[in-house]
């Protein structure tokens with residue numbers, strides 16, 4: 352489903368089609384999703400496909416395979432940090448032929464957070480700073496990297512960068528994130544009513560079931576090719 356949604360977004364952004372063809376496609380899309388809107392989960396109930404402990408969020412806008420806007424990004428071990436490979440397309444465009452700066456921030460927020468998680472720490476983004484040194488090209492294999500730069504109490508600082516795969520020494524975007532693990536009171540007020548699909552409680556914390564990047568984890572490794 353996520354792959355079909357991604358294909359639909361790309362087609363919508365690139366199609367050279369008449370208004371009549373676009374209206375026909377739009378009607379077909381509405382017909383296809385109509386049965387899916389009859390019964391939906393409540394906002395505070397996780398998808399049955401989610402597994403917070405293993406870091407799996409199926410509809411996360413960066414790493415969720417089921418989210419049509421997500422690439423989805425996959426993380427790989429990179430020394431004591433993480434990296435991800437990505438090639439962005441028309442759905443992520445800001446200035447013509449270049450990546451939207453907000454999309455770069457979205458991707459870096461996630462990979463910086465993951466850089467904290469692989470050290471056994473977790474937090475919500477309290478600060479995110481990006482320095483856009485050069486425009487990030489579309490349709491070009493990119494490398495996104497992050498590693499923990501410091502930790503004190505509930506605060507974790509992580510730094511990272513976006514480069515092309517071809518020229519990893521040329522930094523296009525530098526990023527720094529401060530992640531703060533919320534106090535018990537804040538955790539209860541934010542996530543106290545959230546339930547897993549089977550009715551279990553969750554503290555909102557991602558990836559606490561493991562301390563290291565686990566290449567065998569479904570959240571980190573590409574899944575099997577979808578059946579046709």
Ligand SMILES: CCCCCCCCCC(=O)SCCNC(=O)CCNC(=O)[C@H](O)C(C)(C)COP(=O)(O)OP(=O)(O)OC[C@H]1O[C@@H](n2cnc3c(N)ncnc32)[C@H](O)[C@@H]1OP(=O)(O)O
Pocket residue numbers: 406414460461462463464465468474475476477478504505506529531532533534537557558570
């Ligand atoms: C595959 C999985 C990958 C996962 C990656 C996920 C990436 C995406 C993550 C997100 O999108 S999170 C959503 C966006 N972030 C938020 O909505 C957070 C909003 N902010 C808050 O809810 C609170 O400000 C926060 C939980 C961050 C802190 O609240 P607390 O009440 O727990 O913290 P407190 O005020 O007691 O401060 C704790 C420490 O953090 C420091 N701190 C808190 N907020 C700060 C801030 N904004 N800037 C700098 N320092 C900050 C604070 O000074 C203090 O430092 P010390 O311990 O040294 O005294």
